[in-house]
Amino acid sequence: MIELDQITAGYDRRTPVVRGASLRLAPGEAVGLLGPSGCGKSTLARVAALLHRPEAGRLTIDGEPVRAWRHRAPRRLRTAIGVVFQQPRLAADPRLRLVDLIAEPLRATGRREGAARQAAELAETVGLTGELLRRRPHEVSDGQLQRACLARALVLRPRLLVCDEMTAMLDASTTAALVAAVESYRAARGAGLLAVGHDRVLLGRWCDRTAEWEDVATG
Numbered sequence: 001m002i003e004l005d006q007i008t009a010g011y012d013r014r015t016p017v018v019r020g021a022s023l024r025l026a027p028g029e030a031v032g033l034l035g036p037s038g039c040g041k042s043t044l045a046r047v048a049a050l051l052h053r054p055e056a057g058r059l060t061i062d063g064e065p066v067r068a069w070r071h072r073a074p075r076r077l078r079t080a081i082g083v084v085f086q087q088p089r090l091a092a093d094p095r096l097r098l099v100d101l102i103a104e105p106l107r108a109t110g111r112r113e114g115a116a117r118q119a120a121e122l123a124e125t126v127g128l129t130g131e132l133l134r135r136r137p138h139e140v141s142d143g144q145l146q147r148a149c150l151a152r153a154l155v156l157r158p159r160l161l162v163c164d165e166m167t168a169m170l171d172a173s174t175t176a177a178l179v180a181a182v183e184s185y186r187a188a189r190g191a192g193l194l195a196v197g198h199d200r201v202l203l204g205r206w207c208d209r210t211a212e213w214e215d216v217a218t219g
């Protein structure tokens, strides 16, 4: 379903942070990516999520070679991938009520009709109640905001979910709730998962297999 082949990427052409990284996710497979801090896991995950253009290598999604990243990527590919980051406050527009935050991708892709209702339904699956949905990010906890960010990532029904340290800042019960929400979404839709993290035990429980950075990349 998604294949990263010999990806080189970074922030300065002379010194890429990811060198020759290859990773393959079969359709519906959940793969954990483990590695030391700063090795380049997030950068590779952002390449897979079409958010960071690599300097070399190939990304293929469902057999289709990707030729453009970020806003240049075709919408049908962008909407096939949902992304959740480590820090919800950096990923959420502070002006939006949670219900509108969750519905944002629906509105951005012209699906306004029923957007609030769909957002509220999805919010329930991540454990957000009605009253919280009317609050803005500064009026909720990090865990509650991350729940909203997960719901937003799922609202377009992606075939692949990329979770970059999604639970690193959260307590055990919120972590369990978010992992359970991802698992039930995957069970219902057959979606794949790329989960970047440090916690070997959590990734082992959550994923079909775990890839070690040293086996994925050459540098």
Ligand SMILES: Nc1ncnc2c1ncn2[C@@H]1O[C@H](COP(=O)(O)OP(=O)(O)OP(=O)(O)O)[C@@H](O)[C@H]1O
Binding pocket: 011, 017, 035, 036, 037, 038, 039, 040, 041, 042, 043, 044
């Ligand atoms: N926007 C950026 N501009 C310049 N350098 C960056 C940028 N983002 C990350 N880096 C650098 O790229 C390297 C890899 O970062 P990356 O976030 O991909 O690693 P990581 O394995 O996900 O780390 P962690 O586990 O600590 O989140 C690091 O040395 C980091 O300092």
